[in-house]
Amino acid sequence: MLFTSVVDLAAAELLRESLLRLGRRHRALLLNLEDPELRALAAAGPATPAQAFAQVASLEIQLANRRLARHLRRGGIRVVNTPADRLALEALEAYLAIFSRGAAVSSAKM
Numbered sequence: 001m002l003f004t005s006v007v008d009l010a011a012a013e014l015l016r017e018s019l020l021r022l023g024r025r026h027r028a029l030l031l032n033l034e035d036p037e038l039r040a041l042a043a044a045g046p047a048t049p050a051q052a053f054a055q056v057a058s059l060e061i062q063l064a065n066r067r068l069a070r071h072l073r074r075g076g077i078r079v080v081n082t083p084a085d086r087l088a089l090e091a092l093e094a095y096l097a098i099f100s101r102g103a104a105v106s107s108a109k110m
Contacts, residue, residue, distance in 0.1 A: 001095060003087075005033040009064050016068055020075045027098050030072060031091050032065060032081045039083075 002019070006012045015030075022028045038058040046052035069079040078098060082090040 001029045001031065001091070003031045003033065003091070005035060006065055006068060007035065007038070007061050009061070012064055012068050016071055019072055019077050023072075023075055023077045028077045029094055029098060030069075030077060030079045031087065031094065032069070032079065033087060034065075034081055034083045036083055038062065 004015070006015065019028050019030060038061055041055055041058040042062055044051075044055065046055050065081060069081060072079050078094055080090050080094045
């Protein structure tokens with residue numbers, strides 16, 4: 001279980017490669033903490049050129065996070081993107097889902 005907040009696009013690529021490698025032998029879970037300021041910035045209409053630049057940057061970060069999640073899910077990694085106020089609940093639900101699924105598979109093999 002890895003808790004992080006991916007905002008550095010170069011680091012996201014390293015994270016992707018590492019989690020896919022880790023997922024070959026382990027049940028990996030990425031909990032990506034969403035930044036509410038980035039979400040608000042992406043949704044707001046820019047009033048100045050600086051705000052427009054910030055909005056484009058925030059949209060790019062959100063898009064990169066979606067791509068990262070999609071790629072990891074295709075590689076068998078469970079990914080949860082969640083705001084801070086739901087982090088504990090989402091983490092617990094994802095963790096339990098991994099092990100309840102594993103228990104169902106184990107009992108089906110018996």
